[in-house]
Amino acid sequence: xxxxxxxxxxxxxxxxxxxxxxxxxxxxxxxxxxxxxxxxxxxxxxxxxxxxxxxxxxxxxxxxxxxxxxxxxxxxxxxxxxxxxxxxxxxxxxxxxxxxxxxxxxxxxxxxxxxxxxxxxxxxxxxxxxxxxxxxxxxxxxxxxxxxxxxxxxxxxxxxxxxxxxxxxxxxxxxxxxxxxxxxxxxxxxxxxxxxxxxxxxxxxxxxxxxxxxxxxxxxxxxxxxxxxxxxxxxxxxxxxxxxxxxxxxxxxxxxxxxxxxxxxxxxxxxxxxxxxxxxxxxxxxxxxxxxxxxxxxxxxxxxxxxxxxxxxxxxxxxxxxxxxxxxxxxxxxxxxxxxxxxxxxxxxxxxxxxxxxxxxxxxxxxxxxxxxxxxxxxxxxxxxxxxxxxxxxxxxxxxxxxxxxxxxxxxxxxxxxxxxxxxxxxxxxxxxxxxxxxxxxxxxxxxxxxxxxxxxxxxxxx
Amino acid sequence: xxxxxxxxxxxxxxxxxxxxxxxxxxxxxxxxxxxxxxxxxxxxxxxxxxxxxxxxxxxxxxxxxxxxxxxxxxxxxxxxxxxxxxxxxxxxxxxxxxxxxxxxxxxxxxxxxxxxxxxxxxxxxxxxxxxxxxxxxxxxxxxxxxxxxxxxxxxxxxxxxxxxxxxxxxxxxxxxxxxxxxxxxxxxxxxxxxxxxxxxxxxxxxxxxxxxxxxxxx
Numbered sequence: 001x002x003x004x005x006x007x008x009x010x011x012x013x014x015x016x017x018x019x020x021x022x023x024x025x026x027x028x029x030x031x032x033x034x035x036x037x038x039x040x041x042x043x044x045x046x047x048x049x050x051x052x053x054x055x056x057x058x059x060x061x062x063x064x065x066x067x068x069x070x071x072x073x074x075x076x077x078x079x080x081x082x083x084x085x086x087x088x089x090x091x092x093x094x095x096x097x098x099x100x101x102x103x104x105x106x107x108x109x110x111x112x113x114x115x116x117x118x119x120x121x122x123x124x125x126x127x128x129x130x131x132x133x134x135x136x137x138x139x140x141x142x143x144x145x146x147x148x149x150x151x152x153x154x155x156x157x158x159x160x161x162x163x164x165x166x167x168x169x170x171x172x173x174x175x176x177x178x179x180x181x182x183x184x185x186x187x188x189x190x191x192x193x194x195x196x197x198x199x200x201x202x203x204x205x206x207x208x209x210x211x212x213x214x215x216x217x218x219x220x221x222x223x224x225x226x227x228x229x230x231x232x233x234x235x236x237x238x239x240x241x242x243x244x245x246x247x248x249x250x251x252x253x254x255x256x257x258x259x260x261x262x263x264x265x266x267x268x269x270x271x272x273x274x275x276x277x278x279x280x281x282x283x284x285x286x287x288x289x290x291x292x293x294x295x296x297x298x299x300x301x302x303x304x305x306x307x308x309x310x311x312x313x314x315x316x317x318x319x320x321x322x323x324x325x326x327x328x329x330x331x332x333x334x335x336x337x338x339x340x341x342x343x344x345x346x347x348x349x350x351x352x353x354x355x356x357x358x359x360x361x362x363x364x365x366x367x368x369x370x371x372x373x374x375x376x377x378x379x380x381x382x383x384x385x386x387x388x389x390x391x392x393x394x395x396x397x398x399x400x401x402x403x404x405x406x407x408x409x410x411x412x413x414x415x416x417x418x419x420x421x422x423x424x425x426x427x428x429x430x431x432x433x434x435x436x437x438x439x440x441x442x443x444x445x446x447x448x449x450x451x452x453x454x455x456x457x458x459x460x461x462x463x
Numbered sequence: 464x465x466x467x468x469x470x471x472x473x474x475x476x477x478x479x480x481x482x483x484x485x486x487x488x489x490x491x492x493x494x495x496x497x498x499x500x501x502x503x504x505x506x507x508x509x510x511x512x513x514x515x516x517x518x519x520x521x522x523x524x525x526x527x528x529x530x531x532x533x534x535x536x537x538x539x540x541x542x543x544x545x546x547x548x549x550x551x552x553x554x555x556x557x558x559x560x561x562x563x564x565x566x567x568x569x570x571x572x573x574x575x576x577x578x579x580x581x582x583x584x585x586x587x588x589x590x591x592x593x594x595x596x597x598x599x600x601x602x603x604x605x606x607x608x609x610x611x612x613x614x615x616x617x618x619x620x621x622x623x624x625x626x627x628x629x630x631x632x633x634x635x636x637x638x639x640x641x642x643x644x645x646x647x648x649x650x651x652x653x654x655x656x657x658x659x660x661x662x663x664x665x666x667x668x669x670x671x672x673x674x675x676x677x678x679x680x681x
Contacts, residue, residue: 156498157624210468215476 019114020452021296029453033446034199036292037439045291050435056428063421064139072142074418081401081413086140088393089423091248092276093133094174095269095389097181098241099277100126104184105237108230114305116448117297121288121437122281123185128433129280130178132426137170139422166250173247177240184233190216191226191447245273252396258339259400262327268320272389275313275359278306279385284434286379288443297444304372310385311366317392318360335405343399347412351395358388504623509615510580513566522611522647529603529645540592544579547571582616583607590681599665600638601630604647611647631673635659638667 067074077084100122107115138144150171152160161168194216197209216222249269252260282303289298328340343352362384365371372378403410415423437443450456501507521527530536535543547570558564570577585591596606603610608619620626630637635658643649651657661667672678 154495155625156621158628159624215468215473 019116019299019301020449021299024296024453025455026450026453029449030195030199030446032294033297033442033444033449034196037196037442038199038201038205042439043291046435046439049431050439053428053432053435056425057432059421060425060429063418063425064135066418067139067422068144072140074416075422076414076416076419077140078411078413080404080409080411081398083140083397083401084413085394085415085419085423086136087251088390088397089426090133090136090140091269091393091397092390093129093136093426094177094248095245095273095276095393096280096386097126097129097133097177097277098245098270098273099281100124100129101177101181101237101241102274102277103281104188105234106241108234109238113452114302116452117294117299117444118281118285118302118306119448120185120188120445121284121434121443123181123188124434124437124441124443125277125280125284126181127178127185128430128437130174130181131433132430134174134178135426136422166247166254169247170251173244177244180233180237180240184230184237187226187229187233188445189441190214191218192442192445194218195446196442241274242270245269252400257400257404258333258335259324259328259343259396262324264320264323264327268317268324271313271316271320272392275310275317276386276389278310278313279382279389282306282310282378282382283386286375286382288438290375292438292443294444297449300373303375303378304369307366307372307378307381310363310382314359314363314366314385321356321360339400339403342403343395346399346403348395348399348402351391352399355388355391355395358384359392362388499621499623504618504621506618506621509613509617510582512580512615513577514564515615517614518610518616519612519614536593537597538594540594542593547577582618583622585622589679591679597644598641599634599667600641600644600661601634602639602644602646602649604649605630605637605639609647627679628674631678632670634667634673635662638662638665641665 075084075086077086100119103115103122104119104126108119138147141147149155150161150168161171190213193209193213197206197213200206200209246266246269249265253262253265255261285298285303285306289295325340328336331337343349363381365377365381371381398413402413497503522529532545532549533542534545535541547567550567551571554564554567559568566577569575597603606620610616636654638658638661639649639651640657640661667673
């Protein structure tokens with residue numbers, strides 16, 4: 001490990017811009033990151049953002065409360081479009097989470113040093129996104145208080161869940177995903193929580209961070225075990241990057257509906273998930289680094305690398321769109337062909353072309369280095385991709401359902417005010433949790449950042 | 464630097480992690496047990512009735528057949544509740560001025576039926592038919608227990624789905640000859656050989672059909 005990192009440093013330092021600004025040492029890194037939590041006064045901007053997001057969470061609570069009292073009739077779902085917003089939102093949110101896992105697990109195993117400053121908040125993003133995602137299938141069940149019927153447990157009905165249904169696989173996939181992400185995130189936090197404990201000024205903070213850091217002393221035995229566990233968890237989390245959205249795509253692909261019954265769905269969904277996930281990481285990283293002055297930690301190289309991944313996954317998604325169209329034609333299946341044509345020129349054509357513009361056309365700007373290095377442009381493109389990916393899920397869910405095999409059972413769908421309120425509300429919930437996270441936990445891993453500075457290498461080389 | 468917590472915190476931490484397993488397992492056990500208890504199922508609890516009717520007295524002491532009162536049990540979904548006139552067949556002659564039976568006489572005078580409290584209350588989403596069970600050799604006591612020994616009527620079974628499915632999965636363990644259906648004290652030592660034969664003779668459907676969702680939830 002030691003020699004490898006030294007080699008890393010010498011070769012990479014020449015070839016690429018560094019992953020951390022110059023002139024930092026152990027103390028200055030720790031000071032800078034922990035100050036956000038411990039020293040800085042709660043800023044007006046934070047309070048305003050927190051207040052606004054809290055207001056949106058209240059709207060979500062009201063919308064959900066109304067739903068529980070009146071039933072899902074307040075949403076636009078009806079036969080034939082029984083899925084609607086809820087499922088589109090679910091797929092969108094769970095997809096966003098995937099970038100966090102990819103950054104924290106796969107890039108760790110591939111020794112990509114540039115992951116270090118973005119992994120912590122990307123993992124937090126994953127957790128919060130999965131929470132928002134999980135809400136939708138639960139609410140969509142109609143009687144959410146029976147959610148535990150989805151789990152196999154010794155019940156008084158001698159019934160198992162239907163294990164042949166991908167909807168049940170979904171429960172396991174999402175539950176596993178949340179658990180592994182949470183454990184991974186927490187284990188990663190422990191050394192930093194100990195740092196916060198040791199630097200805490202107030203008795204209360206000292207106690208809380210003390211309990212949370214689980215007696216971490218930073219001894220070499222601690223670190224040896226910690227590294228082993230962290231790698232092991234990364235190995236466990238790696239297949240989840242691919243498996244979770246694959247299972248989500250089965251919800252569609254296993255059915256026989258035109259436009260859904262397709263073998264390209266798993267890779268197509270995984271690519272889309274990583275695409276939207278990185279867009280969300282950029283959307284979050286840009287304001288965080290600007291507000292807290294973290295440009296030295298989340299450098300242009302980070303943003304540019306993420307932009308490149310976005311471009312790559314954009315091309316994969318584009319390929320999937322094209323292959324869908326090609327195979328609809330090549331299948332010779334009239335229903336399949338009609339479905340594709342209906343997407344492009346039917347009643348939901350606007351959404352389809354919006355998705356083409358947002359997911360295919362506009363992100364092509366990322367081919368240019370000037371665009372990749374312009375923070376405002378990156379921010380705008382990341383938002384555009386987020387919108388585009390939601391549109392994609394909407395198009396997949398609605399266009400296939402609203403006109404299937406039998407014209408007599410065709411229908412139209414549109415979201416109601418409460419559909420929009422719930423979607424908007426989960427965005428508020430996501431931001432609300434994120435504001436709390438930034439204020440009370442270190443948004444960048446101090447322990448891992450310390451490994452990046454020259455101080456760490458020098459000691460290792462001498463030893 | 465002084466230590467953050469007292470040394471005992473280590474032990475407390477280990478204990479709480481170790482103990483959490485048992486606490487969670489205990490909670491799960493409580494949930495499963497309460498869900499099957501008579502607090503939830505109301506099994507074994509005698510209901511309050513307008514008249515304290517005793518099946519023990521009418522069946523065991525007087526020897527009245529089940530079908531004298533529950534007249535439609537062999538032909539319809541509902542076993543049938545007797546009209547007040549059925550009661551009065553006897554009670555116009557015996558115990559005819561007992562104060563306990565005043566509600567019965569009042570009902571007879573006014574034509575207003577007695578309002579019995581239902582003991583076996585299946586949910587509305589369950590389709591249940593008495594006649595098919597009786598005709599395929601399911602005895603009264605198989606589901607209702609020894610009603611002939613109940614001074615006040617109560618439900619014996621949980622009526623939970625697992626209880627229904629137990630028999631639908633393996634009817635051979637429960638069916639008896641048709642002639643014995645109304646015999647409250649019927650028992651056999653040869654259920655193993657007899658049951659399978661009866662299932663065949665009575666053409667009771669296979670487990671797959673009997674446990675299909677739409678057999679009971681229509």
